[in-house]
Amino acid sequence: MLLAQLRPSPLLGQRQCALRSSPRVAPCPRQPRRLRLAAPQARQVQEPPSAPSKPPEPPANNGTPPAKLPELPFTELDIAALRDNAPPAPARPAAAKPRSSAAGKKGSSRPLTELDMMVIRGRDHDAPKVQWPQKNSFIEVAWDQLMDSAGDIYSHMRRSIKELPTTKAFDKLVGIGSTLRLQADKPVVLLLGSGWGAHSIMKVIDVDQFAVVCVSPRNHFLFTPMLPSTAVGTVEFRSLLEPVRVANPFVDYFEASCDKIDLDNKVAYCTSKNAYKDGRLPKFEVPYDILVVSVGEQPATFGTPGVEENCFFMKEIPDSVGLRQRIQNQFELAALPGTSEDDMRTALHFVVVGGGPTGVEFAGTLSDFLREDLKKKYPELMPYVRVTLLNSAQTILTQFDDRMQQHAIENFKRVGVEVRTGMRVTGVTRDTITLRGGEEIKYGLCVWSAGNAPRPLVQQLAAQIPEQAQYQPGEKPSKLAVDPFLRVIGARDVLAIGDCTLMVGDRLPATAQVAGQQGAYVAHFINRGFLPLQGGMDQPPPCKPVSTSGLMDNMRDATMGDDEGEAVIYMKKPFNFLNLGALAYLGGDSALTEINLPFTNIKLSGQLAYLVWKSVYITKQVSFRNRVLILFDWLKAQVFGRDLSNF
Numbered sequence: 001m002l003l004a005q006l007r008p009s010p011l012l013g014q015r016q017c018a019l020r021s022s023p024r025v026a027p028c029p030r031q032p033r034r035l036r037l038a039a040p041q042a043r044q045v046q047e048p049p050s051a052p053s054k055p056p057e058p059p060a061n062n063g064t065p066p067a068k069l070p071e072l073p074f075t076e077l078d079i080a081a082l083r084d085n086a087p088p089a090p091a092r093p094a095a096a097k098p099r100s101s102a103a104g105k106k107g108s109s110r111p112l113t114e115l116d117m118m119v120i121r122g123r124d125h126d127a128p129k130v131q132w133p134q135k136n137s138f139i140e141v142a143w144d145q146l147m148d149s150a151g152d153i154y155s156h157m158r159r160s161i162k163e164l165p166t167t168k169a170f171d172k173l174v175g176i177g178s179t180l181r182l183q184a185d186k187p188v189v190l191l192l193g194s195g196w197g198a199h200s201i202m203k204v205i206d207v208d209q210f211a212v213v214c215v216s217p218r219n220h221f222l223f224t225p226m227l228p229s230t231a232v233g234t235v236e237f238r239s240l241l242e243p244v245r246v247a248n249p250f251v252d253y254f255e256a257s258c259d260k261i262d263l264d265n266k267v268a269y270c271t272s273k274n275a276y277k278d279g280r281l282p283k284f285e286v287p288y289d290i291l292v293v294s295v296g297e298q299p300a301t302f303g304t305p306g307v308e309e310n311c312f313f314m315k316e317i318p319d320s321v322g323l324r325q326r327i328q329n330q331f332e333l334a335a336l337p338g339t340s341e342d343d344m345r346t347a348l349h350f351v352v353v354g355g356g357p358t359g360v361e362f363a364g365t366l367s368d369f370l371r372e373d374l375k376k377k378y379p380e381l382m383p384y385v386r387v388t389l390l391n392s393a394q395t396i397l398t399q400f401d402d403r404m405q406q407h408a409i410e411n412f413k414r415v416g417v418e419v420r421t422g423m424r425v426t427g428v429t430r431d432t433i434t435l436r437g438g439e440e441i442k443y444g445l446c447v448w449s450a451g452n453a454p455r456p457l458v459q460q461l462a463a464q465i466p467e468q469a470q471y472q473p474g475e476k477p478s479k480l481a482v483d484p485f486l487r488v489i490g491a492r493d494v495l496a497i498g499d500c501t502l503m504v505g506d507r508l509p510a511t512a513q514v515a516g517q518q519g520a521y522v523a524h525f526i527n528r529g530f531l532p533l534q535g536g537m538d539q540p541p542p543c544k545p546v547s548t549s550g551l552m553d554n555m556r557d558a559t560m561g562d563d564e565g566e567a568v569i570y571m572k573k574p575f576n577f578l579n580l581g582a583l584a585y586l587g588g589d590s591a592l593t594e595i596n597l598p599f600t601n602i603k604l605s606g607q608l609a610y611l612v613w614k615s616v617y618i619t620k621q622v623s624f625r626n627r628v629l630i631l632f633d634w635l636k637a638q639v640f641g642r643d644l645s646n647f
Contacts, residue, residue: 009154189288192258201523204247215268228314242625261460268285268288306428331378335378349441349445351448368386388443390423404592408586483536484505543569582594583616593608
């Protein structure tokens with residue numbers, strides 16, 4: 001009965017009805033459902049432990065009526081629990097009954113079941129209190145993640161066995177017209193994106209219980225922290241990739257973009273990335289039961305004129321490939337006979353806008369490339385080479401402390417990178433960068449890494465949910481506000497992770513570390529059978545029905561309506577971010593490293609930090625193949641130098 005939440009409803013996200021003064025609840029209008037609901041049985045409720053509360057005192061005999069239960073908005077789960085055809089349950093003590101003012105009215109009312117009373121009291125004292133939970137300690141969070149990882153090993157072993165040619169594969173999706181339908185009756189988990197959060201979900205989610213569909217214009221996972229290394233040839237870009245179909249062969253992937261989401265009917269409308277020869281772009285729809293939004297963000301230009309037309313970004317592999325070609329082209333242009341000194345200075349002036357980790361690491365990596373490789377091949381051009389880092393803030397790498405920030409600036413001076421802070425770019429033309437105050441800088445190549453902006457899908461989704469407006473940092477929606485369980489506030493059965501989210505009450509950094517942990521949390525969340533239901537700070541936590549006879553331990557049985565003899569369990573653990581620290585490469589075999597431990601933070605700089613940086617990046621690769629390829633690329637660059645081919 002309770003698992004009806006996995007199907008679309010026109011009542012989605014709306015307040016449906018309020019508790020009347022009579023024990024009988026007026027039924028809300030309901031639409032026909034695609035799933036048959038079994039007749040509810042008398043049930044017991046397993047409630048999470050809560051602080052003991054003082055039992056209500058009976059009313060005095062002075063005629064004063066007993067305290068009235070607050071009238072609360074009911075969700076669709078509540079209405080299903082209070083259906084009129086539920087069997088009667090033993091009457092509760094008078095002190096615990098809701099007060100009835102309907103005496104004398106025609107018609108009889110049934111006693112409420114234990115589940116009914118739990119729903120009614122859900123925001124009073126018996127059901128879990130809905131409030132921002134206290135953070136767990138470092139050790140508690142680390143232990144939970146360790147136990148989850150241990151459980152994932154078994155899932156991966158089962159999956160690897162099913163990949164054998166002699167083993168029957170999972171049920172697949174089939175297309176009927178432009179709409180996808182399931183061959184088997186399994187809940188559909190629709191995953192938007194293929195970045196850090198989405199990749200973690202694909203690695204962990206149980207495809208025995210769910211049909212997982214991934215929609216993304218990028219058919220691979222990209223290890224973005226090492227993207228600057230691919231732009232100068234230290235690492236080949238294919239060494240940082242893992243195709244979606246390799247990450248989990250049982251995930252149905254479609255190379256497309258999601259244009260619109262119908263939250264009421266639970267349908268995503270998508271457009272293919274690839275067109276037919278006549279220019280037509282295929283369009284299709286994906287009905288879902290649970291939606292996970294993990295689309296990340298796009299580079300932010302802040303409305304600066306000329307940025308999109310004249311600057312390079314550091315977001316995807318095509319950006320890195322184009323940047324690598326442009327660097328080589330600038331040196332070949334400056335090496336032509338008859339080139340004036342002014343033209344050489346302009347062509348060989350490389351400007352990086354943005355003092356965050358991406359901009360800093362690219363500036364450091366570029367300085368290595370210039371000093372270690374291009375200097376040997378173009379020695380006569382080196383007096384004209386300049387690298388400038390512009391940042392609008394008064395410092396760089398603001399996530400580190402002042403001492404480490406100063407070390408970064410001093411290291412840049414050592415490797416030949418000019419750092420200019422407090423410089424705001426107001427315009428970019430083909431060969432000139434204009435700063436606030438009117439100063440103009442001639443340049444040959446500009447890399448823009450000044451921040452991120454929301455994607456149109458996120459803005460559109462946030463705009464159609466009224467509850468999202470109060471959590472937006474600006475006038476326009478920019479992120480999806482999520483509650484402690486990563487449920488989108490105001491939406492039903494929608495989860496969101498990664499850079500596109502705003503954690504209400506606990507602002508988290510937009511890093512790969514956060515997105516990866518959120519993805520694993522959501523996958524375990526779904527695997528354990530918890531239903532997201534309605535997201536919100538004033539909503540009950542996710543819950544799941546549990547069979548008292550042990551016959552309904554997974555979502556497949558629940559979807560088929562075999563819900564006999566169930567109790568309800570609330571999810572107790574919200575998402576807790578385990579901050580392991582931060583890394584940044586500065587060039588010249590020097591880096592910054594901050595490692596967070598339970599009782600102290602270890603802060604390193606220089607060559608020792610560089611060794612830690614390399615160790616962490618190699619161990620964080622998503623597959624053994626990637627580790628081998630990157631180690632080989634590092635060895636090749638050290639022995640033979642970086643490749644200078646231009647193609």
